[in-house]
Amino acid sequence: MDVLQAIRERRSCRRFLPDPIGEETLRQMLEAAAWAPSPLNSQPWEFVVVTNAAKKAEQRSAAEACHQWALKESGWKWLSGYRMDFLTEAPAIIAVVGDPKKTGVDMFQQEGTVAYQHACAAAIQNLMLAGHALGVATLWFTFFDKPAVREILEVSAEKTPLALVCAGKAAEAVADVPRKDVHAKTRYI
Numbered sequence: 001m002d003v004l005q006a007i008r009e010r011r012s013c014r015r016f017l018p019d020p021i022g023e024e025t026l027r028q029m030l031e032a033a034a035w036a037p038s039p040l041n042s043q044p045w046e047f048v049v050v051t052n053a054a055k056k057a058e059q060r061s062a063a064e065a066c067h068q069w070a071l072k073e074s075g076w077k078w079l080s081g082y083r084m085d086f087l088t089e090a091p092a093i094i095a096v097v098g099d100p101k102k103t104g105v106d107m108f109q110q111e112g113t114v115a116y117q118h119a120c121a122a123a124i125q126n127l128m129l130a131g132h133a134l135g136v137a138t139l140w141f142t143f144f145d146k147p148a149v150r151e152i153l154e155v156s157a158e159k160t161p162l163a164l165v166c167a168g169k170a171a172e173a174v175a176d177v178p179r180k181d182v183h184a185k186t187r188y189i
């Protein structure tokens with residue numbers, strides 16, 4: 001699939017069928033993630049592929065606890081209707097964990113130590129676009145407490161869980177989410 005087509009067509013999926021993702025497909029998605037750019041080619045990512053039902057259920061409970069907390073903290077009413085069934089429905093959750101020590105020169109800058117997150121974000125996007133090209137729908141999920149996810153996935157305190165990418169076959173078609181006119185957000189000097 002053409003890269004521009006994949007970029008345009010990929011949508012966040014929140015309803016999954018239980019069919020597992022094939023090993024080769026998963027391998028290709030992870031390979032695509034690893035070809036993302038990173039500061040000094042530090043490749044600050046690690047991936048934890050969760051297919052174990054009990055582990056997925058733990059992730060969901062932790063996310064639901066975070067949801068309850070966010071509801072109270074934000075007062076956002078729309079949040080009460082947000083369900084996270086996809087955390088147990090998706091056949092695989094690919095956790096993307098970043099290493100802040102592999103951030104490059106920005107560790108010496110005033111608002112630094114963010115480049116490793118940018119690199120992981122590029123890896124996540126690659127993972128998702130590759131997934132789309134291979135018939136795997138995905139969701140970039142971040143609504144969780146980092147300490148809780150560290151504990152569930154046995155990630156050390158020095159590393160940062162940045163995203164849980166839910167992946168599998170879409171249970172339904174996902175409509176386009178509109179975008180603002182990019183030209184209104186662009187300046188030429």
Ligand SMILES: Cc1cc2nc3c(=O)[nH]c(=O)nc-3n(C[C@H](O)[C@H](O)[C@H](O)COP(=O)(O)O)c2cc1C
Pocket residue numbers: 010011012013139140141142143176177
């Ligand atoms: C950094 C980041 C964090 C996100 N976190 C969540 C999340 O926690 N839960 C969720 O349902 N979607 C999450 N999303 C998905 C966005 O809601 C989605 O990309 C956006 O609404 C546009 O829809 P589309 O991906 O279908 O184009 C996240 C996306 C990004 C890039």
